[in-house]
Amino acid sequence: MTTVDRPSDGSRVIHTEDDSIYLRYHDVAAPDLHRLYENAKRDQWNVTTDIDWEQPVNLDEGFVADELIDIYSSSFWNKMNSKEKAEMNRLFSAWRLSQLLHGEHGAVLVCGQLANVLPDADTKFFMATQVMDEARHNEFFQRYLTERVGQTYDQADTGRELFDFILADSRWYIKTIGLQLIGETFAVALFKMLADTAKDELLREGCKLILRDEARHMGFGMLSLPEQVAQMSAQELAEVEEFTVYFLRNTLTGGFPKEAYLDMGFNKTEIQEIRDLRKQKAQGNDFTMFRQLFKRDMHHTLVNNLYRCGILSENMKGRLEEELRVNVAEHLAAD
Ligand SMILES: [Fe+2]
Ligand SMILES: [Fe+2]
Numbered sequence: 293m294t295t296v297d298r299p300s301d302g303s304r305v306i307h308t309e310d311d312s313i314y315l316r317y318h319d320v321a322a323p324d325l326h327r328l329y330e331n332a333k334r335d336q337w338n339v340t341t342d343i344d345w346e347q348p349v350n351l352d353e354g355f356v357a358d359e360l361i362d363i364y365s366s367s368f369w370n371k372m373n374s375k376e377k378a379e380m381n382r383l384f385s386a387w388r389l390s391q392l393l394h395g396e397h398g399a400v401l402v403c404g405q406l407a408n409v410l411p412d413a414d415t416k417f418f419m420a421t422q423v424m425d426e427a428r429h430n431e432f433f434q435r436y437l438t439e440r441v442g443q444t445y446d447q448a449d450t451g452r453e454l455f456d457f458i459l460a461d462s463r464w465y466i467k468t469i470g471l472q473l474i475g476e477t478f479a480v481a482l483f484k485m486l487a488d489t490a491k492d493e494l495l496r497e498g499c500k501l502i503l504r505d506e507a508r509h510m511g512f513g514m515l516s517l518p519e520q521v522a523q524m525s526a527q528e529l530a531e532v533e534e535f536t537v538y539f540l541r542n543t544l545t546g547g548f549p550k551e552a553y554l555d556m557g558f559n560k561t562e563i564q565e566i567r568d569l570r571k572q573k574a575q576g577n578d579f580t581m582f583r584q585l586f587k588r589d590m591h592h593t594l595v596n597n598l599y600r601c602g603i604l605s606e607n608m609k610g611r612l613e614e615e616l617r618v619n620v621a622e623h624l625a626a627d
Contacts (some may be wrong), residue, residue, distance in 0.1 A: 294460040302446075306459045310409050318413035324515050325414040328508055332421035335508075337501050339431045349440055349492050354381025356388060357489040359583065362549075362570040368562070380556055381491075386443040387549035389495075392482070393433035394447035395475060398455035399426035402471045409464045418512055425505040432498050440494065443555075448547025454539050465520045469536060469603070472513030477597055478543050480506045481590035510593075514600055521602035529605070536603060537611050540594070544616060545574075595623035 297305040320326045349355075352374065361384045363369045372380065403426055407419040437444045447455075458470035483506060487499035524532065548570065553563050595618060598604040604620070612618040 312408040355385035383552040387552040390445040396429040450542045517601040
């Protein structure tokens with residue numbers, strides 16, 4: 293049972309029983325993990341100096357691609373004038389990027405815990421670099437939202453639930469599956485899409501820099517999990533599968549940017565209509581090209597990462613196909 297206190301300043305205090313393993317010996321035991329650590333040291337970048345924060349942004353255009361907004365091309369959208377469309381884009385971008393901001397902050401915390409609970413030097417050292425990476429990502433979105441978008445929203449329930457759970461669970465592999473496998477697979481697909489399609493050049497640049505780090509983070513999960521999963525009892529594996537499906541569903545169906553639509557002036561009935569519209573779009577194939585590509589890309593990486601980590605039993609395949617509508621066979625065959 294996760295116990296969370298919520299002080300009045302908006303932060304959350306998640307109570308944990310994590311162990312801190314203080315090592316006596318620090319020799320390299322896993323050269324592939326050590327190599328990831330070396331790469332991380334080599335590839336550090338700086339939010340302050342590697343991004344041109346002075347470049348102008350066209351506020352008549354907006355930030356992310358309009359096609360990402362649920363109401364794009366609907367009657368709600370077609371009724372708006374160009375100024376309203378730009379404002380809708382701003383509010384939607386603020387909500388979407390705020391979720392990334394909060395996720396990056398959660399990643400700082402989870403990796404800090406992992407540096408404590410992991411049992412050897414190679415993994416601890418790598419986690420120390422991931423803490424730094426995630427702090428930079430956190431910093432990027434904080435600055436981007438404050439200086440350019442001018443608005444920040446709270447974390448959606450889906451993200452909050454995942455992070456509270458993995459921060460409170462003391463098992464390192466649950467934290468790693470939650471963050472490096474579920475969270476980062478989703479984030480990498482999203483960053484790739486933003487790096488290709490965002491209207492604001494600065495956002496595209498920032499996402500490209502972040503992606504360089506995320507590939508290493510996903511790599512950590514791929515290197516560390518298979519051995520652990522192979523040693524699990526049937527009961528532990530069943531628990532891992534349950535956890536994975538639950539949070540994948542959370543992540544894939546995602547939060548709904550209700551607050552952004554409220555701020556745009558939509559009333560409750562209209563927002564319900566937008567919610568229904570979104571559901572229809574997700575179920576049908578009424579997606580623009582790059583939204584389809586995003587979904588495909590994410591499902592492909594997800595299926596293959598689960599396979600590589602040993603979390604793709606026949607039972608898991610069935611649940612992914614039936615409950616989450618992921619075409620497992622096609623993605624496995626394509627790799
Ligand atoms: Fe990150
Ligand atoms: Fe990351």
